[in-house]
Amino acid sequence: MRIGELARQTGCQVETIRYYEKVGILPRPLRAHNNYRNWRQADCRRLKFVLRCRALGFSLNEVRTLLELIDGGHYNCVDVEAIGHRHLDDVRTRIADLQQLESSLVDLVSNCHGGKTPDCSFLEALFEDSEQQVVQE
Amino acid sequence: MRIGELARQTGCQVETIRYYEKVGILPRPLRAHNNYRNWRQADCRRLKFVLRCRALGFSLNEVRTLLELIDGGHYNCVDVEAIGHRHLDDVRTRIADLQQLESSLVDLVSNCHGGKTPDCSFLEALFEDSEQQVVQE
DNA sequence: CCTAAACCCTGTAGTCGATACAGGGTCAAG
DNA sequence: CTTGACCCTGTATCGACTACAGGGTTTAGG
Numbered sequence: 207m208r209i210g211e212l213a214r215q216t217g218c219q220v221e222t223i224r225y226y227e228k229v230g231i232l233p234r235p236l237r238a239h240n241n242y243r244n245w246r247q248a249d250c251r252r253l254k255f256v257l258r259c260r261a262l263g264f265s266l267n268e269v270r271t272l273l274e275l276i277d278g279g280h281y282n283c284v285d286v287e288a289i290g291h292r293h294l295d296d297v298r299t300r301i302a303d304l305q306q307l308e309s310s311l312v313d314l315v316s317n318c319h320g321g322k323t324p325d326c327s328f329l330e331a332l333f334e335d336s337e338q339q340v341v342q343e
Numbered sequence: 344m345r346i347g348e349l350a351r352q353t354g355c356q357v358e359t360i361r362y363y364e365k366v367g368i369l370p371r372p373l374r375a376h377n378n379y380r381n382w383r384q385a386d387c388r389r390l391k392f393v394l395r396c397r398a399l400g401f402s403l404n405e406v407r408t409l410l411e412l413i414d415g416g417h418y419n420c421v422d423v424e425a426i427g428h429r430h431l432d433d434v435r436t437r438i439a440d441l442q443q444l445e446s447s448l449v450d451l452v453s454n455c456h457g458g459k460t461p462d463c464s465f466l467e468a469l470f471e472d473s474e475q476q477v478v479q480e
Numbered sequence: 481c482c483t484a485a486a487c488c489c490t491g492t493a494g495t496c497g498a499t500a501c502a503g504g505g506t507c508a509a510g
Numbered sequence: 511c512t513t514g515a516c517c518c519t520g521t522a523t524c525g526a527c528t529a530c531a532g533g534g535t536t537t538a539g540g
Binding site (some may be wrong): 356358359362366377378379397402403404 | 525526527528529534535536
């Protein structure tokens, strides 16, 4: 299968496939006489797996770890679960951070009543020399 | 004030200050005889403003826009409010996306019961050739 | 006066996960 | 025989920094 066909079957961009090959997420495929890559069905399956992991917010390094466990063949479900749980914790932390951020923004914007310069409470609040800490993103 | 002192007063890293100068977020300061940067109190205030915006998740480009409005002096509170609201919408979208992602992960992980290879339902679910779409991050 | 540590400078490269060319080669249809 | 779709390599770009390398300056202590 040529790269365009693999792209169609997976919904992945051609450049991204070449990128995944370069960084070792996908194996180097055989080449045809014209130097075109020749992908196999197993590569398609693997790529779909990668894309699903990415859609779930796993980093490429996490995906690499999962793939190594799979490729090694002697993975333990406990290891896999640990990666999943760690990632879930990450996601929950990010949600909590964003929610803090949201409420700070709501506070700021709610003070805004369309007045003219220089009475912008939004900017004034951001310029205040208070020690009040805003949550890090 | 030298760069280290500005870093201490703002909690910003020295390299980041030089970076902000390079990309035009901070003005080019005067230089002492030894070529050391000489920052003023107004720069400190400006940098604190920038850091607060960043902590609220504004991109550097959004910060740049806000600073241009301020520097121009003829900004309208409506413009500022619009930037704030647009950003708030962004944040809410990201929260919703992450929450979708969280529930997908919970589903995956909850099927995991510490079994041995090759009975890992977590990996199997990711390998499934279903058309079921996972939410994009 | 000397030395060591702390500070400052410029410039470049690296991070992550792609994306976007530039500049070429190949192939099938009309 | 040409057009357009496809493929190749290699490099540059994005955002927002961070981390050096390789140098100069200042400051405190002995």
